[in-house]
Each structure stands twice: as C-alpha cells, then as structure tokens.
Amino acid sequence: MSKTFLALFAGVLFGLIIHLSIILLLPLFPSTNAWKIFAKIAPIGEVIILERPLPGEANILRLDPELAYAVCRYDLSNGPGLLSGQLTSDFWSVGVFDKNGVTIFSTTGSSSINNHLQVGIFNPAQTRLLAEQQLGMQEGLIIVEAPRNQVFVVVRYAPPYPQMWERYSKVLSKLNCSYLSDSSAPLEINE
Amino acid sequence: MKNFTPKFLIFLLSALIVGLGLTYYSLNDGRFIGAYQWGSWSAWLKAGSPKPDPYTKAFLALGHSVQLGRGEGIQFIAQRDENGDLLMRNCNYILKGDTPVAAFWTLRATSFEGNSVTPNNAKQNIHSSRLARNNDGTITIFIGPKNRTGNWLEIHGKDLFEIVLTFYDAPILAGFGGNIEQMPSIIKESC
Numbered sequence: 001m002s003k004t005f006l007a008l009f010a011g012v013l014f015g016l017i018i019h020l021s022i023i024l025l026l027p028l029f030p031s032t033n034a035w036k037i038f039a040k041i042a043p044i045g046e047v048i049i050l051e052r053p054l055p056g057e058a059n060i061l062r063l064d065p066e067l068a069y070a071v072c073r074y075d076l077s078n079g080p081g082l083l084s085g086q087l088t089s090d091f092w093s094v095g096v097f098d099k100n101g102v103t104i105f106s107t108t109g110s111s112s113i114n115n116h117l118q119v120g121i122f123n124p125a126q127t128r129l130l131a132e133q134q135l136g137m138q139e140g141l142i143i144v145e146a147p148r149n150q151v152f153v154v155v156r157y158a159p160p161y162p163q164m165w166e167r168y169s170k171v172l173s174k175l176n177c178s179y180l181s182d183s184s185a186p187l188e189i190n191e
Numbered sequence: 192m193k194n195f196t197p198k199f200l201i202f203l204l205s206a207l208i209v210g211l212g213l214t215y216y217s218l219n220d221g222r223f224i225g226a227y228q229w230g231s232w233s234a235w236l237k238a239g240s241p242k243p244d245p246y247t248k249a250f251l252a253l254g255h256s257v258q259l260g261r262g263e264g265i266q267f268i269a270q271r272d273e274n275g276d277l278l279m280r281n282c283n284y285i286l287k288g289d290t291p292v293a294a295f296w297t298l299r300a301t302s303f304e305g306n307s308v309t310p311n312n313a314k315q316n317i318h319s320s321r322l323a324r325n326n327d328g329t330i331t332i333f334i335g336p337k338n339r340t341g342n343w344l345e346i347h348g349k350d351l352f353e354i355v356l357t358f359y360d361a362p363i364l365a366g367f368g369g370n371i372e373q374m375p376s377i378i379k380e381s382c
Contacts, residue, residue, distance in 0.1 A: 027249060
C-alpha cells in the first residue's frame with residue numbers, strides 16, 4: 001500500500017516536472033505565431049492592412065472585426081525603424097512586439113499630440129548612439145528600444161461605425177513604415 | 192517484477208495526468224495559474240507586458256500573438272457561465288451587470304480558435320457605444336440562437352464557444368475607472 005502511494009506521489013512529482021518543462025520549452029518552439037504569419041504577407045518596411053475577419057472564416061490572429069489593423073515589420077539591423085502618420089481623434093493604438101509576440105511598447109492616440117503617430121524603434125546599439133547624442137532626432141518622436149532586431153508594429157484604428165471600416169483602413173494604409181535613415185525626418189549623425 | 196508493472200503504471204498515469212492536464216488547463220483559459228480569474232472571466236494580464244511570466248510566454252507561443260499592450264487595453268474571455276458550465280452555442284445566455292471604465296469595449300462570441308460563431312447576415316459583435324443600457328447604467332445582453340429584443344448577439348451551431356470582451360484604453364490596470372472585479376455575470380437562460 002505504501003509502495004503504491006509512493007508510486008503515486010512520485011508520479012505527481014514527475015508530472016509537475018513535465019508540466020514545468022512544457023511551459024518553459026513552448027516559447028522556444030512556437031506553433032503559429034504572428035511573426036510567422038506576417039512574414040508571409042508583410043514585406044519588411046511596408047505597411048499592410050489585415051483583412052477584416054468575416055463570420056465563418058478563420059480568424060487565426062483573433063482580430064476584433066470592429067477595428068482596422070495595420071502591420072509593419074522591421075529588421076533593425078537596417079537602421080532604426082520609423083512609423084509615422086496622421087490619424088484622427090477616434091481611438092487608435094500602437095503596439096510594438098518582438099518576434100515572440102511579447103509587447104515591447106504600447107500606447108494610444110489619447111497620449112499623442114494632435115493624433116500624430118511618430119514612433120522610432122531602436123535596437124540597444126542605436127539607443128546607445130542616441131544617448132551619446134551621436135544621433136539627432138526630430139522633436140516629438142516616441143523612442144522605443146527593442147532588445148532584438150526583428151520587431152513588428154500593430155496599429156489598431158476604430159471607426160465609429162462598421163460601415164466606415166474601409167475608409168479607416170485606407171487612412172492606415174497611408175502610414176509611413178520606413179527606416180529613419182530614409183525618411184524625411186532624417187537620422188542625423190552628429191560629428 | 193510482479194509488483195513493478197502496476198506501480199509503474201500508477202506512476203506513469205499520474206505523471207501524465209498531472210503533467211499534461213495541468214498544462215492544458217493552465218494554458219487554455221489560464222485556470223489555476225497564469226491568467227487572472229474573476230467569476231467566469233479570465234484575462235492574461237501580463238500578455239501585454241514587456242516582461243511576461245513563463246506561463247504567459249507559453250500562452251503567447253501557442254499563437255495568441257497579437258495581444259493588446261497594457262497601454263492599449265485588456266481582453267477578458269469567458270468559456271463558462273456563472274455556474275461553471277461550458278458555454279454551448281445552442282443555449283441562450285444573459286450577460287448582466289456592470290463593466291469597468293474604458294474608451295469603449297466590444298463583445299464577441301467565438302469558437303475556441305477565435306472564429307466568429309455568429310451567422311453570416313447577423314452583426315458580429317456588440318459595441319459599448321451602440322448599446323441600449325438599463326436605467327442604472329448597467330448592461331443586459333442576450334447571447335444565443337433565440338431571437339430577442341434589446342441587445343442581442345445571435346449565435347448558431349451546437350459546439351462550445353467563448354465570449355470575448357475587449358476593453359480599449361481601459362485604465363483598469365492603473366487603478367482608475369473602476370476595478371477588475373466589475374465584470375458582468377453570465378447566466379444560462381435556456382437550452
């Protein structure tokens with residue numbers, strides 16, 4: 001009887017080890033994550049509008065059909081990323097994610113100046129140059145430091161009525177997804 | 192050897208049940224650990240944080256990657272009614288009570304994979320600003336196949352489903368605008 005209890009106890013302990021191992025190993029072997037999906041549809045440095053999910057159709061990314069979504073991917077080894085554009089006072093938000101879907105930074109339009117979206121994304125080395133004032137930045141730019149080079153940005157935009165979804169998507173498609181070095185807000189190298 | 196096999200089976204079975212069962216439940220709707228639970232509702236509070244815990248990282252690795260950042264809002268999911276029964280598409284439910292303060296919120300009914308379970312010609316979600324409220328400001332929403340007057344979200348089918356309630360620009364986590372416990376209850380009306 002005691003040996004049976006011991007086997008049960010050992011099994012529960014081993015089960016906990018299995019559980020913790022799966023939890024810790026899962027992030028190393030992600031199934032279908034957003035980065036993999038976006039890699040197929042969004043070239044680096046281009047804004048793409050995500051299709052509105054329809055009833056009966058797959059919604060892998062679990063998008064809210066009420067909102068319009070724009071996605072932009074960056075490889076920061078090409079230089080600091082810049083996402084900019086003019087939106088309206090309707091709700092909008094921006095989230096910067098790493099390759100594993102971990103949120104690096106997020107904010108909403110309510111904390112912007114005149115609903116102007118202007119986010120600069122830097123890797124640690126580029127942030128160091130900023131701190132040493134070797135890079136000059138345009139005023140009002142939100143500076144985000146990404147721990148790794150591969151990041152994606154998701155902009156959510158809420159039309160007041162569902163019928164206006166197309167129009168709001170068009171506004172999102174005009175966002176500028178580029179690198180600071182090739183934008184009109186140039187990356188200045190201070191000598 | 193005679194006593195080894197049954198004890199080994201007990202060990203193996205208990206290890207598998209604990210290991211896989213705990214993993215399934217902790218990553219499904221975050222039961223036990225990982226996600227925040229309040230009544231029928233669960234939310235992965237750290238899914239939008241720059242430093243998620245190991246459970247949240249594992250959750251993200253399962254493909255739930257376009258999360259709302261903490262600065263953007265918060266999403267709650269319910270897979271059970273207030274009695275703990277799983278939500279069925281052929282049943283009618285009443286969602287009743289209050290909601291935390293947010294710029295706006297949307298309510299959807301989806302499969303566990305995130306696909307809408309509303310019929311093609313019906314509205315896909317309920318929006319907080321296009322909603323009839325009770326005199327005291329609380330909400331009553333009917334979810335089910337049975338035609339109702341008032342706020343009705345039509346669903347169809349016979350399988351399980353979940354209710355997704357997303358708050359945008361919600362100061363809940365900052366301690367303003369009500370608290371996280373201010374969630375509506377889900378009552379089964381009929382099947």
